[in-house]
Amino acid sequence: MDVREVADAADPRLADYTRLRDVELRKSLETERGLFIAEGEKVIRRALAAGYPARSVLLTRKWLPALADVLGGVTVYLVGDEVMREVAGFQVHRGALASMERLPLPPVGKLLAGASSVVVLEDIVDHSNIGAIMRCAAALGVGGVVLSPRCADPLYRRAVKVSMGTVFSVPYARMDDWHGGLAELRAAGFRLLALTPAHHAAPIEEALERARDGKVALMLGSEGDGLSSRWLSQADEPVRIPMSGEVDSLNVAAAASIACYLLTRRA
Amino acid sequence: MDVREVADAADPRLADYTRLRDVELRKSLETERGLFIAEGEKVIRRALAAGYPARSVLLTRKWLPALADVLGGVTVYLVGDEVMREVAGFQVHRGALASMERLPLPPVGKLLAGASSVVVLEDIVDHSNIGAIMRCAAALGVGGVVLSPRCADPLYRRAVKVSMGTVFSVPYARMDDWHGGLAELRAAGFRLLALTPAHHAAPIEEALERARDGKVALMLGSEGDGLSSRWLSQADEPVRIPMSGEVDSLNVAAAASIACYLLTRRA
Structure with a gap:
């Protein structure tokens, strides 16, 4: 652990942590630098345990002892509450932030090869919803999550936090191609079930029962509009x-x- | 419809709408006056359709046509965006607010008399969680929701919005007495199932199957601590x-x- 005190919010070493609530800035900054932000002791521990390398950690002093055991080899910037707030742009209640390196996502095909049930999300753009869905998928043991190209980033700070x-701990992959993306799932042997509020649709338990011996991809659309008509028409x-x-x-x-x-209790 | 233009945010006729994000202020103001706030066209329509009398409605001008058909007999205060923001204390994106009169809640016993399955919430204090749970209960047709004395108010603006x-559209009631509150459910013939992450607990589907011919009360605790040990020990x-x-x-x-x-697909 390499601990350095930083007194100036404008110090370039803290640039990874700039204005965490500025969604547009963060999207471009995190993409360019290939990083994401983990917030709070528990989340930072989980990110490290999952094998993401830490670029650095930004702490107020009182959080150092709580995390010291997992920060071997990591550069730690220690700041006061005021500098923390100035850099992040808000009062960080759990005064611990980590800038983590992203790892390459698996190709969709590789994700599918290891799974018998997946959830496929079309254009879920709300970070809280993405975070909530990933938490369910993790807790219930879904084999993987496939994101349409326009889905929000599951590693965005808000999604990670929720x-x-x-x-x-959930394997996920992102399609390159919305238009033809479902073909790869079908080619991999998945039955595509499209969740919709439409009355003519089959009750989900009946459809899952019919598909009980095969692989299932359960498709969910955005909250406002639901699945696109293209995806609905391509579903089984x-x-x-x-x-x-x-x-x-x-x-x-x-x-x-x-x-x-x-989906998961079928197993 | 009685439409009055109001130009001053300090006008006492707008006092029902004061500082909507100030939770403590709102709790005491809404309790004293026996009101709650409905926000946005859809929610206002639903509150009126459910039979809650409107004390008044506060609109920016462009929202008047959208709601005019349901505002017969209602006093409408028309304000500019700036006055709206000053009164409410934030930018009200859906520039329509209604101050509605609360109706008396049914006693727990009356709620139970008409239901075969209820959800019982212990000390859920987060308004978003209360709102989300009520939405599920409504969508899935749960017979009623029973709140412990310390649960958050389902008619608080944030809960209503979520x-x-x-x-x-969900019947709900609030216990007077946390300590002995569950006895009334048992006396009404409900089997009390306590949801917990504990590994020794029975899978919920098995327990529901065993209780399939009877009335069931499903108990849920707060996110942090779960159900209290008292309530857990009183469950069946x-x-x-x-x-x-x-x-x-x-x-x-x-x-x-x-x-x-x-719970509801048993029926």
Whole structure:
């Protein structure tokens, strides 16, 4: 552990941590530098345990003892509360941040090769929803998550935080091609079930029962519009969670919880 | 519809809408005046349709046509964006707020009399979680929700918003007495299933199967600590959602989604 005190929020060594709530800035900065931010002791521990290398860690003094045991070989910048707030752009309650190196994502084909059930997300752009879905997938043991090209980044700080760092334990991959992306799943032997609130769709448990001996890819769309008509038309079967009918559909995170539960208890 | 233009954020007629993000202020103000705030066109429509009387409505001008058809007999205060922001204390994106009169909650006994399955929440203090759970309960057709005395208010603006106004369609009641509250459920013939991540608990589907001919009350605790040891010890049976084991439990809203789904498909 290499501990350095930094007194100036403008110090270039802290640039990885700049303005953490500025979504546009962060997207470009994290892409260019190939990093993501882990926030809080538990999440930082999980990121390290999952094998992501730390570029550096930024701590207020009181957090050093809590993390010291896992920071061997890591450069630690120690700052005061005020510098932390100035750099990050808000009051970081759990005064521990780590800048982690991203690892290459597996190709979709490799992810599919090791899984019998996957969740496929189309254009879920909300980081909290992505984090919540990844947490469910991790807790329930889904084999993997496939993201459409426009899905939000599961390693964005907010998503990682909502997932409680469980995002590190779910294998996931991102399609290059939205238009033809589902063909690869079908070629890999997956039956494509498209979750929709449409009344004509089959109850999800019935469809899963019919597919019980095969591989299943469960497709979920964005909260506002649901799955695109292209993806719906390419699915093998539309499926629905039966509802009481008087109210709006479940939100996507709730629907994903139920779907992941039903998907994984088949095993 | 009685439309009045108001130009001054300090006008006492707007006092119902003061500082909507100040949780402590709002709690006391809403309790004293017996009101709650509905935000956005859809939620206001649902509150009116559910039979809550409107004390008044606060709109920026462009929202008047969208809501005019349901505002017969209602006092409408029209304000500019700036006055809206000053009163509410933030930029109200859906520039429509309604101050609604609360209605008396049913006694727990009355709620139980009409239900065969209920969800019982112990000390869920987060408004987003309450809203998310109410939305699931509404979508899936749970017979009712019973709140422990310390649970957050489902009619708090944030909870109503997260629930998309579905909170108005779920019957709910609040216990007076945490200590002895479960006795009333048992006396009403409900089997008490306590959701917990503990490994010794029975898988929830097995427990529901055993209880299939009877009434079931499914108990959920707060996200941090889960159910209290008192409530756990008073339950008929601890139950769990089987998980893959490597990661933290599901958050309470995700667990509630799965539990409500399994509870209601028994019928």
